[in-house]
Amino acid sequence: MCYTKKAFRFIARYAGGNQKEHSGRLPVYFKTKGLLTSMSGHSKWNNIKRKKEKTDGQKAKIFTKMGREIAVAVKEGGSGDPASNSKLKDAIAKAKANNVPNDNIERIIKKAVGEGNADNYEAIQYEGYGPSGIAVIVETLTDNRNRTAGDLRHYFDKCGGNLGMTGCVGYMFQQKGILVIEAEGLEEDKVMEDALEAGASDFSTDGDVFEIATDPADFSGVRDDLEAKGYAFVSAEIEQVPDVYNQIEDPEAVKKMEKLLDMLDDNDDVQSVWHNWDRPDEEED
DSSP states (O other), X not given: XXXXXXXXXXXXXXXXXXXXXXXXXXXXOXXXXXXXXXXXXXXXXXXXXXXXXXXXXXXXXXHHHHHHHHHHHHHHHTOSOTTTOHHHHHHHHHHHHTTOOHHHHHHHHHHHHHHSSSSOOEEEEEEEEOGGGOEEEEEEEESOHHHHHHHHHHHHHHTTOXXXXXXXXXXGEEEEEEEEEEOXXXXXXXXXXXXXXXXXXXXXXXXXXXXXXXXXXXXXXXXXXXXXXXXXXXXXXXXXXXXXXXXXXXXXXXXHHHHHHHHHHHOTTEEEEEEOBOOOOOOOO
């Protein structure tokens, strides 16, 4: 999106940055709390639209994954009350952003509280390289690490990549809280102002959505503040954001990367997948 001088002055005023022209197009960045980052280089909205187009069967998988995350949050936080369990509160917000019904969420919490240690899931992060050297981080919740590691290794090998050692690509990513709000019916300047006042570190527009970034420690507070002001989120979670996005030039490698992501998404143990592929936008009819 092209920003007017008025918008740029608004950004500079709140960010404390320099009012310097940026060739008419601004990949929005703020300089707050010593952080200077750009959120250009990928299409968050494009990725969200892909998720929205999931079939009913795939939605069921998403609900299962969100349920597992909520149950683990209850057990790790020692409480089924989100007011006293911040991890549970974050998991509930993520589930709601993924359209998990409130009734489902309540049932999962009650079951987790009642069953105690019925399921012993552990969080394990795997790292590797996809086709063309694309860096991939896979976050899992598993009750059988040997099964999960074997499945992931098979997926990477089958798609022309390889599962690496812990730390092999993690240094290429930064953890950030990411909140995504549909832009329809909202004034950009107002959303930007509210986000900054709530403590956000970055703000950008991406197609039909506003994307707000926070430091991980500020994520819950910013989300709660914006939610109290009436904002609803398309997506709300702590993400692994790559420092640099890379393109894949070979069409066959593109197909293999798409297949790898699909296989990972279909695995019940996989909670989140992060990568530094500058995925091309799908052409609309």
